[in-house]
Amino acid sequence: MSSLTKDKKILIVGLGLIGGSYAEALTDKGYEVGAIARRQETIDFAVNKGIISHGETEVRCEYVSQFDIIVFALYPEVFKAWICENQKFIKNGAVLTDVTGVKRSVVYDVQNMLKDGIEFIGAHPMAGKEVYGVENSDKAIFKNANYIVTPTDKNTEDAIELCECLGRELGFRAVSRLSPEEHDEMIGFLSQLTHCIAVSLMCCKESERLVDYTGDSFRDLTRIAKINDAMWSELFMLNRDELLDQMELFIAKFNELKCCLENGDVDKMRALMRLSTERRKFFDK
């Protein structure tokens, strides 16, 4: 059933920064994109900007049932509740995907509650900005970013490929496949741990007078300290065990460096610095 052809109608549920950017990218590629958002102004803005063809604020059977692909760009718990209440409106054969930043705690629950004939395949677009809302939608955020698809035993190869194809249509630089568990470990380290570090660093001192003394390093390390506390605390709690493991790994490494300094072990300190320099080279764009 499911190859990604231009006749597929795509519904975006939740029209914030990510949902809006999906809509923009897919409309530009020639798909018919609809949306469901809470506020009429959001829909009006998106229609006027030409990033969706149409949209609604209510969840109605006549509207939802016309779509072949549905992308959920909602907070994890809101997403699960939506599926529970409204999956009855989704048409047979539809493929569902999401943009949620944690997977174990979402993918299996959603797959287990789904009715027969529709398939959910998790995905995580590793893109964002420090601003929110459909007004800031920008498909360019996907350009140098990564897209991870997280299939389980319940997924068909057709749906997995459709979801990967969606990532490529959106313009991501790389599309990868990981299990929900691998994903959560990876994201616990690469994304959640880094946000914990940035928040902690920013909480250390009053910042107003620091600005005149700072170099770029502090600025870089705290960019993500401007954080949506509702969303990130939910994501942290949904990946708690994994994130705690990653935090402990980091503390162990940080203490290793601290011990070098305490003991005046310059050779080991330099070895750690050379290791970090070597490893960082893979990330040069």
Add this chain to the structure above:
Amino acid sequence: MSSLTKDKKILIVGLGLIGGSYAEALTDKGYEVGAIARRQETIDFAVNKGIISHGETEVRCEYVSQFDIIVFALYPEVFKAWICENQKFIKNGAVLTDVTGVKRSVVYDVQNMLKDGIEFIGAHPMAGKEVYGVENSDKAIFKNANYIVTPTDKNTEDAIELCECLGRELGFRAVSRLSPEEHDEMIGFLSQLTHCIAVSLMCCKESERLVDYTGDSFRDLTRIAKINDAMWSELFMLNRDELLDQMELFIAKFNELKCCLENGDVDKMRALMRLSTERRKFFDK
């Protein structure tokens, strides 16, 4: 004696990235800039690029004695050794300054060993790149950066003002005055601690396969993990007590966030996130 007029001849000792960028900025402003570097190719490159008027690889009295202002862009220990051996060549009334990233362990030592009639005033240009050498010189690195002057009781107001004026001529966005102690605390937190964090984070895991899953946050937090191990280990050791204090402060805050996660204290977690968000706003450019 010491106001910064265009007839002042300026010597840069050490023509790496920072020394070269100073030379470029000051030559462009119309000063006569000379240099001492270890290798003839460095001098030739800088003369051909028009960023210095002339330069030498030996430290000769006839050359050194013509300069009114001398900027030392050397590693801390090399700088001290240079002063010890060669200050006899420096002319009466000259003002010396530096670019060293730590101050307590440098400024007092240098001031104590100086002969009468010359004055040293410490300064720290908070600018850099992840590349080295005169070939990468670029006065643009000063544009959005801060410049800190670190006077002591031994300094005259004239020399302090000359040094501040130099920072403005170089094009820094802000020129500030701190004691060497205040400077080292500030830099221990803003710069050295952030480098420790970046190095530790990069040392946590093999990085090759992380590249396809990473978002911008990990990239931002590890930019400075590409680090000159010789220079930074020396700077860390010269600011050891202060840096250890800052590392402990950070660990305490990081553990505070970790406890929230362990205890499921979402309210406190969100309060920390809101605090970090609020404080980070001062850093928006």
